Amino acid sequence: MAMHSHIDRILWTEDQISLRISQLAAQIVQDFPPAPSPPPVFVGVLTGAFIFIADLVRKINLPIDIHFLTSKSYGSGTLSNCAPTISHHFNVDVNGRHVILVEDIVDTGHTLHKLIAHLKSKGASSVSVCTLLDKPARRKVDVQLVGEGKFYRGFECPDSFVVGYGMDFDELYRNLPYIGVLKPEHYS
Ligand code: PRP
Ligand code: MN
Ligand code: MG
Secondary structure (H helix, E strand, O other): OOOOOOEEEEEEOHHHHHHHHHHHHHHHHHHOOOOOOOOOEEEEEEOOOHHHHHHHHOOOOOOOEEEEEEEEOOOOOOOOOOOOEEOOOOOOOOOOOEEEEEEEEEOOOHHHHHHHHHHHHOOOOEEEEEEEEEOHHHOOOOOOOEOOOOEEEEEEOOOOOEEEOOEOEOOEOOOOOOEEEEOHHHOO
């Protein structure tokens, strides 16, 4: 696919993303053998994670549950407001379950911090995180897993504003099949 004219450069192509997701899926399958029931609960964080979780779970050949919740902290800017709003529609019973939170990107860490605390308070026996991108340069809050929870990440992201493959600026660009850096003139 031709590069969108608002994209400065592509960081990861469709093929690179797909290969990395296969590796993450294989790792998860190894770590969550099918024996202990009930099956692990995958929770996709909408909206950004919608493409990633769809590709990820199709590579996981295990019985799993899949749910979604919505968390917003960026609105139409490029900086986190540090106080994500979590939708109240998430009423899945995670008590005694292994939960794997699926994110497109961890930036300041505020979103995951709040979600993990919520799942812990609901009695999850472990909370893991599977994020496609991790941008450690921006971290404000540590990601503290629960129980034997694990942290899976696809790629370390440089400190640039990235879009595509589910990630947006002001709701645009989510449908790009690759991940790229947005030209600054399109967000300033
Ligand atoms: C983005 C991204 C993560 C979160 C990461 O979501 O999808 O969920 O921010 O940032 P943080 O680590 O600083 O909290 P956003 O709030 O933009 O909502 P969206 O997924 O609908 O785009
Ligand atoms: Mn998000
Ligand atoms: Mg966003």
